[in-house]
Amino acid sequence: MNESNLEKIYATLVDRVEEIVKREDVSRLEALSHALIEVDVEGEKPEKRKAFQFAYLKQIQEEPVQSNHQLTPDMIGFIVGYIIELLSDKKAKSIIDAGSGTGHLSFTLKEMNDAFELTGVEVDPTLVEMNANLCEFLETEMKIHLENIIEPGFIKMHDAAVGDLPIGYYPLEANDYKTAFKEGQSFAHLLMLEAAMNHVEDGGVGVFIVPSSILTEHADTFKTYITEDVTMQMFLNLPKSIFKSKDAQKSMIVLRKGFSPLKNKEVLIGDIPDFKDQHGMTAFLRKLDEWHNR
Numbered sequence: 001m002n003e004s005n006l007e008k009i010y011a012t013l014v015d016r017v018e019e020i021v022k023r024e025d026v027s028r029l030e031a032l033s034h035a036l037i038e039v040d041v042e043g044e045k046p047e048k049r050k051a052f053q054f055a056y057l058k059q060i061q062e063e064p065v066q067s068n069h070q071l072t073p074d075m076i077g078f079i080v081g082y083i084i085e086l087l088s089d090k091k092a093k094s095i096i097d098a099g100s101g102t103g104h105l106s107f108t109l110k111e112m113n114d115a116f117e118l119t120g121v122e123v124d125p126t127l128v129e130m131n132a133n134l135c136e137f138l139e140t141e142m143k144i145h146l147e148n149i150i151e152p153g154f155i156k157m158h159d160a161a162v163g164d165l166p167i168g169y170y171p172l173e174a175n176d177y178k179t180a181f182k183e184g185q186s187f188a189h190l191l192m193l194e195a196a197m198n199h200v201e202d203g204g205v206g207v208f209i210v211p212s213s214i215l216t217e218h219a220d221t222f223k224t225y226i227t228e229d230v231t232m233q234m235f236l237n238l239p240k241s242i243f244k245s246k247d248a249q250k251s252m253i254v255l256r257k258g259f260s261p262l263k264n265k266e267v268l269i270g271d272i273p274d275f276k277d278q279h280g281m282t283a284f285l286r287k288l289d290e291w292h293n294r
Contacts, residue, residue, distance in 0.1 A: 009041045009051035014058060028059035029069075033130040036137040045138050049107055052134060056102070068166035069101065069127070072209070073242065075275040076164070076252070077108030080207045082285065083254055084160050085113065086292050087205045087233065091159070093117055098149050098163035098196035098208075103131035103142055105164055110140060118142040119158065121149040121196075149195045150174060150188070161196040161206040165189040178225040181218060190214070190222055197230055197257055204257045206230070212237060212249040230255040234268040241274050265294045 003011075013032065016039050020031035032055055041048065056071055084092050093115055097106045100120030110116050120142055122128050128146045135142050147153050150170065170188040174180040179190035189210055197206050214222060215235070226232045234254035243249050252272070268291045273280030 004047075005043050006047040006051050009043050009048055010054050012039050012041055013051060013055040017055065017059065027126075028063040029056075029065065029130065030126060032056060032059050033126070033133050036130070036133040045140065046111055048138055049104075049111070052137065053104065056104075067248075068099075068168075071102065072105040072108070072164040073275070074108055075281075076209065076238065077105050078112060079252070079272065080105070080162055081109040081112040083207050083234070083252075083288065084109070084162070084205055086288060087254070087256070088160060092205065094119065094156075094158040094160070096121065096155070096158040096161045096196060096199050098161060098192045099123075099166050100131060100144070101127045101164075103134055103144070105162060106142060107134070107138060107140060109162070119145070119155070121145045121147060121153075121155065123148045149199075150177075150191045155199050157201050158199055159201060159204050161200045161204070162208065163192060163196055163206075164209040165192050167211055178229060179221050181221060186221075187218065190225075193253075193255075194225060194229075197255060200257045202258050205233075206255040206257070208253050208255075209238070209250050210253050212251040214251070214253065226255070226259075228259055230257055231259050231262065232267055233262070236268070237271045239272055239274045265291060 013035050016035040017028060017031045020026065020034050021028060053071060094117040095106065095109060097118065097120045100106060100122045103120050106118045106120055110118060120131060122131065122144065125146060128144055131142070131144050145153065145155060166188060168188050169185040170191055171185065174186050174191050177191050177194055179194045180186040193208050193210065200206060232253065233256055236252040238250050238252060240249060273284050
């Protein structure tokens with residue numbers, strides 16, 4: 001069987017990573033970041049992105065990383081993009097990615113719609129460097145801010161926001177955030193979600209990957225936020241099959257900037273089918289369309 005071009009690109013990246021690891025004292029992810037700008041490969045953007053994805057997964061099998069450094073699966077990215085286009089009537093152009101990491105989620109959206117203008121905000125310099133190198137590898141433009149989105153900055157307003165948000169507590173005080181807890185440390189993912197929506201124009205859409213317990217665990221401040229500043233439009237549970245335990249379960253929450261009760265429809269609550277279930281996924285996308293067209 002002939003080796004596909006995707007496989008050739010993947011093999012080239014992996015081989016170069018091994019060379020870099022042997023000659024330099026760096027982590028495997030740092031080596032992969034360097035490899036992205038050292039190799040010379042030809043291919044379409046989707047196959048180059050997939051080759052990077054497989055190379056990344058191989059490195060974290062060899063050298064495990066924290067859960068917040070995992071890549072967002074392609075299918076999640078495609079659903080996020082589908083919802084943004086659906087709820088913005090295909091008018092959204094600029095997208096801010098909160099906690100953008102390597103930029104993989106944003107690049108998945110770009111494959112769906114090349115007109116999307118991407119902005120990433122990430123606090124981890126290693127991931128920012130990989131994001132920048134991946135831009136060069138894919139020959140795709142993305143503005144990347146090495147900063148904490150929760151802290152005041154100079155980031156312009158966008159049509160939409162996305163984020164596969166890192167889960168945990170925020171170690172600092174979070175003044176002027178409605179999602180901040182009145183006592184003790186607040187959830188970083190809630191603060192990042194609110195900060196991302198602060199950079200969205202009125203009426204714009206936000207689609208975020210969050211813990212499924214977001215509406216029940218320490219939820220008082222979040223419930224205030226979604227009844228005053230934004231309108232919750234969807235809450236969709238991701239397939240249980242992609243998580244190791246019930247406690248790790250995540251969902252997709254869809255918000256619109258500005259609060260106004262939904263007309264002629266209720267918040268869409270449901271389950272996203274297993275990614276391998278093609279018939280189920282087709283029915284799910286049809287359900288989204290029907291809900292939107294009510």
